[in-house]
Amino acid sequence: MAQRQDKDTTPVNGCDPEERYDNAFRDWLHELYDVLDFPDPEAPPAWVRKLFESSGRVPPDRFAGIAFERRRTDITEAFTRVAATVHTQTGVDLSVNNPDLAFEHPSDEFPIGLVSFAGSPIWSADPPEMYVALAEAIQSYLADRHRKVWPLCPRHHLGTHPRVAAGQAVWWCYAGAHESEPI
Ligand SMILES: [Zn+2]
Structure with a gap:
């Protein structure tokens, strides 16, 4: 180069x-x-x-292995945090042993491996984007598998959407154009 x-x-x-x-x-x-x-x-x-x-x-091949392990640890940790909130708020238990949180080792197709939840890939392993991706994947999962709209804005009683606002991962309520709660 x-x-x-x-x-x-x-x-x-x-x-x-x-x-x-x-x-x-x-x-x-x-x-x-x-x-x-x-x-x-x-x-x-x-x-x-x-x-x-x-x-x-x-070297890149060794780095790929390190990056994969790193992402596996960081994403699992973030998943556990969001899952705890889900458990408290909905009663649904998404424990880390849930086979829906899947890890694929580095390959030609995925050079640093792939972490996904219920088929949704989690590309970012850094906050705040990692939390937004996890929140989106978990929200879809709860809607598809449990017919639950989660989370609701406590003020407007409508579903909220994950996004980055002012550098933080938050649940955003479009009805009221405000942050409903941090992710
Ligand atoms: Zn609201």
Whole structure:
């Protein structure tokens, strides 16, 4: 891959170590993205930077395994949190042992694996988007399998929809154009 030259004033040699380090990090991100389509080189998750700091340029195939395990853990944890709310509010038990939460290991088709709930893929493993995706999948599941409209806006008694508002994952009530509750 061609070396990126953003600043003409930057000497090729002799740039400070921090800049060289940042360049190496960026190069690695682009290499990963070329092979795995993940992570977004412009907005990598914080753990990717930490991995680079502790382990350097992890090769893409090894990175894919690490990313999969990481996503499995983070999405399962978020799922457990949302499921607890579902249990409290609807009585439906979506425990983590529920086979509807499915994990597929990295493959040619899914380079960093696939996490899905009841057939809905959960692509993001970072808040707030991860919570919105989970909420959407769980909401559809409750509607399809349990004929339940969940959750309802306590003020307007109508179904709400998950979205990101002011950087947070929330249930949004379109009837009143307001946040009904955090996800
Ligand atoms: Zn409302």
